[in-house]
Amino acid sequence: xxxxxxxGFSVVRAxxxxxxxxxxxxxxxxxxxxxLSLLAALFIIISGLNSGLEFIESKVxxxxxxxxxxxxxGRELIIRDAEALPGVATVTYVxxxxxxxxxxxxxxxxxxxxxxxxxxxxxxxxxxxxxxDASAGSSVAAALAEHDGVERILTKQDEYDALLGIINVIxxxxxxxxxxxxxxxxxxxxxxxxxxxxxxAPEIEIMRLVGASDSFIRWPFILEGVLxxxxxxxxxxxxxxxxxxxxxxxxxxxxQMPIAxxxxxxxxxxxxxxxxxxxxxxxxxxxxxxxxxxxxx
Amino acid sequence: xxxxxxxxxxxxxxxxPVISMVDVGVTYPNGKVALSDVNVALAAGDFAFLxxxxxxxxxxxxxxxxxxxxxxxxxxxxxxxxxGRMRRGAVPGLRRRIGTVFxxxxxxxxxxxxxxxxxxxxxxxAPRATIRERVPRLLSLVGLDRHSGHLPxxxxxxxxxxxxxxxALVHDPAILIADEPTGNLDPVTSWEIIQLLIGINDLGTxxxxxxxxxxxxxxxxxxxxxxxxxxxxxxxxxxxYEREY
Numbered sequence: 156x157x158x159x160x161x162x163g164f165s166v167v168r169a170x171x172x173x174x175x176x177x178x179x180x181x182x183x184x185x186x187x188x189x190x191l192s193l194l195a196a197l198f199i200i201i202s203g204l205n206s207g208l209e210f211i212e213s214k215v216x217x218x219x220x221x222x223x224x225x226x227x228x229g230r231e232l233i234i235r236d237a238e239a240l241p242g243v244a245t246v247t248y249v250x251x252x253x254x255x256x257x258x259x260x261x262x263x264x265x266x267x268x269x270x271x272x273x274x275x276x277x278x279x280x281x282x283x284x285x286x287x288d289a290s291a292g293s294s295v296a297a298a299l300a301e302h303d304g305v306e307r308i309l310t311k312q313d314e315y316d317a318l319l320g321i322i323n324v325i326x327x328x329x330x331x332x333x334x335x336x337x338x339x340x341x342x343x344x345x346x347x348x349x350x351x352x353x354x355x356a357p358e359i360e361i362m363r364l365v366g367a368s369d370s371f372i373r374w375p376f377i378l379e380g381v382l383x384x385x386x387x388x389x390x391x392x393x394x395x396x397x398x399x400x401x402x403x404x405x406x407x408x409x410x411q412m413p414i415a416x417x418x419x420x421x422x423x424x425x426x427x428x429x430x431x432x433x434x435x436x437x438x439x440x441x442x443x444x445x446x447x448x449x450x451x452x
Numbered sequence: 453x454x455x456x457x458x459x460x461x462x463x464x465x466x467x468x469p470v471i472s473m474v475d476v477g478v479t480y481p482n483g484k485v486a487l488s489d490v491n492v493a494l495a496a497g498d499f500a501f502l503x504x505x506x507x508x509x510x511x512x513x514x515x516x517x518x519x520x521x522x523x524x525x526x527x528x529x530x531x532x533x534x535x536g537r538m539r540r541g542a543v544p545g546l547r548r549r550i551g552t553v554f555x556x557x558x559x560x561x562x563x564x565x566x567x568x569x570x571x572x573x574x575x576x577x578a579p580r581a582t583i584r585e586r587v588p589r590l591l592s593l594v595g596l597d598r599h600s601g602h603l604p605x606x607x608x609x610x611x612x613x614x615x616x617x618x619x620a621l622v623h624d625p626a627i628l629i630a631d632e633p634t635g636n637l638d639p640v641t642s643w644e645i646i647q648l649l650i651g652i653n654d655l656g657t658x659x660x661x662x663x664x665x666x667x668x669x670x671x672x673x674x675x676x677x678x679x680x681x682x683x684x685x686x687x688x689x690x691x692x693y694e695r696e697y
Contacts, residue, residue, distance in 0.1 A: 160577055361558055364518070365572035366548035366623060368541075372575075 161371065169378035176351045180383060183340075183347040187387025187435065188394075190336040191428050195395045197329035198424055199402065203410035204322045210411035211315060212289040217296050218309040219282040225304035230280075233302050237284055240298055242291025247283045254278040279306065289315055337435065344380050344439025352376060352447045359451075373444045380440025381433055388432025392425045469493035470531055470626055470658050471517060477525035478512050478682075486512040487682045490526070494660065496626065499653045501669050502662040504679035510662045513679065514631050517660075518550055519543050531626055548576060551620030551628040551657075555635035557612040559604040565615045566591065566600035572622045590618040594648060610641035617648060621657075628652060630661040634668065642668065 173180045219237070221230060230248065237246045249257075255278050262269040286292060292312040300308055352359070362372055399421050406412040406420070471494040478486040487509045494500055502510050515521040516528050519535050528535045531549045538546065559568050566587050573583045591597045594614040604612050613633055620628060630649060634642035646668055653659045663669065669676060678686035 157577055160579065164574060164577075357558065358560060361560065361571070362575045363544075364547060364552050364558075365575065365619065366544040366546075367575035368544045371577070 161374075164371070165374040165378050168375035169382055172351055172355070172375060172379045173382050176347070176354065179347045179350055180379070183343045183383045184387045184390075186336075186340045186343045187384055187432055188390050190333070190340045190435075191388055191391035191432055192394065193336050194333050194431060195391060195424060195428060197333055198427060199406075201322070201326050201329060202420065203406050203412060204325065206406065206412035206416070207410045208318060208322060211311075211318060214311070216286055216311075217284040217292055217299070219284065219299055220279045220306040220308070221281060222304045222306050223277075223279070225280075229304045230282075233299065233304065234282060236302065237282060237295070237299060240291075240295050242286050242288040243295060244285040244287045247285075249281045249283055251278045251280050254281065337431075340435055341439045341442075344383055344436055345443045347383065348376050348380050348440040348443040349447070351379060352444060363451075369448055373441075373448060376444045377437055377440045380436040380438075380443070382436065383439075384432035384434070384436025385429075387436075388429045391428050391432070395424060395428070396421060468495070468532070469529070470496050470498075471660070472529040473516075473523075473526065474529075475526035476516065476523045476528055478509075478516070478521065479524045485682050487516075487523075487679075490679075490682075490684045492677060492684060492687060494658055496658055497653070497656050498675060499650070499659045499672075500661070500675040500677055501672070502660060502677050502679065503664070503669060508679040509682040510679055511631070512682075514552075514629055514660075514662060517627075517629060518552060519546055544576070548623040549626050551617075551623070551625040553613070553616050553620050553628070553630040553633045555632035557604070557609075557616045557636075559612055559615055559619075561604055564601050564603055565596055565607070565611075565618075568604070568615055569619045569622060572619045576623070586622060590621055593621070594618045608641070609637045610644055613637065613641075613645050614648065617645075617652070621652070625657065627658045627660070630659065632662055632664065634663065634665055639667070646672070 219233070221233070234246050234248065237243055255276070258278070259269045284295060286295065290312075292310040292315070296308045296310050296312070299305055359372055403417050403420075406417050407414055412420070471492070473490045473492045476490040477488045480486065490509075490513070502513060504510050512521065516523055516535070517530055519530075519538060522536060530546065533542075533546060535546070560571065563571060569587045569590055570583050573586065578586075588597065588600070591600050594617050596611060596614050596618065599607060599611060602611075604615065607615065613636075617628075617630075617633075628649070633649070634645055637645060642665065649659055649661065650672075673690045675689045676686060677684060
């Protein structure tokens with residue numbers, strides 16, 4: 156009962172305080188919306204790029220062309236060595252006949268028929284290596300290059316590294332921007348709550364004189380900051396939900412985001428926005444009230 | 453908890469002081485001495501005036517008792533608690549045992565008389581039933597039952613001070629500290645407030661009243677504590693104001 160009375164008292168006082176200082180409260184809420192909108196945009200972009208990266212990672216592998224005169228025992232040796240290398244998932248031998256058949260399939264898929272002009276062409280035999288870790292491509296290639304019977308090794312490591320570099324730059328820049336806006340929001344909330352605290356200094360003084368504990372003084376203000384964060388995050392979630400309809404197909408088709416992930420994405424993003432808004436609101440007001448209470452008795 | 457409506461039975465340790473200062477001094481970091489070597493004890497049920505010129509240390513004396521400030525020397529004990537050793541978290545409990553009244557009333561202007569009194573109970577987590585029972589009882593005690601729905605701005609100075617006194621009594625405090633409670637009031641209203649404080653004292657509450665009002669002190673002939681330059685220069689029972697500050 157005591158806790159419910161305390162909670163009820165704090166919530167009612169927080170609500171009254173929010174609207175008593177409406178201009179500042181709404182300004183702080185608007186900055187929360189701005190910051191969370193940037194966070195949502197960054198979250199969407201980075202999630203899309205990460206999905207794209209994962210898709211590319213699944214495609215990145217190492218192709219080892221084998222010499223025509225490589226005996227079967229030599230090929231088995233290379234396969235065994237390749238399977239033992241760190242970062243290697245599977246090793247598949249592709250015979251010249253199978254390679255030719257694949258080429259024909261590729262032509263058929265493009266609506267054409269492979270025309271060899273009657274010549275009996277023979278393609279290279281090769282090993283197709285898939286990786287558990289896409290960044291291991293270079294080391295796998297280097298290790299296999301030393302084997303006799305290996306003609307040439309193809310990897311997409313350079314393309315992968317370039318894409319990874321771009322994503323890292325975007326991610327770092329985004330985190331810096333969101334961090335700076337987050338700090339601004341924090342200061343806005345600290346300032347808003349500080350003004351609220353000072354405007355109610357006589358009331359706080361009376362509360363202290365009649366024996367109110369610090370919790371009774373502190374929590375209404377903390378909840379007032381939480382209210383700024385809550386309203387700000389709900390507004391942002393509604394806005395993101397409104398534009399998610401046209402964004403979702405792009406995430407699936409362009410960034411190759413799995414459909415199962417994309418259908419859960421809005422819920423995940425909403426939780427991130429809600430937690431960030433509430434956390435910033437609580438932290439800002441807690442800092443503000445704490446410093447005031449510490450300075451007074 | 454003693455009731456305000458009937459005189460409590462005399463407790464076994466009634467002679468133990470409810471307020472005690474032993475060799476108390478307050479020196480600010482800049483070297484200014486606010487209080488020095490103050491020794492005083494008030495027993496349960498005492499009524500004392502605290503007098504002295506401006507800057508004598510009266511406000512510091514009161515701030516020490518409600519633990520708004522700590523002594524830099526000596527020991528301050530209130531209701532059996534050593535305030536020098538008291539943790540911050542225990543201060544609200546102390547303040548529920550001390551009612552405080554000020555010259556400027558310190559009422560919340562947007563709340564009615566009843567809400568101002570109830571506020572002191574709400575912010576200490578009192579149940580609604582307690583608030584509903586206690587607020588009308590206190591307003592009746594201070595003669596404001598017909599004004600419970602009025603805002604402070606609709607009240608006279610005396611009525612505002614009665615509201616402040618009712619609020620100070622919500623926790624049935626053992627001690628009532630009044631800092632210049634008649635400072636903003638006309639002589640007739642001042643006497644009414646003094647009579648109210650005497651009535652509260654008769655019910656067993658220790659009352660300490662800081663005042664510059666020579667007429668009241670001389671007429672009441674109660675205990676007088678006189679401060680000058682931070683020192684307690686006089687502590688006499690049934691005394692007069694003696695000199696004009």
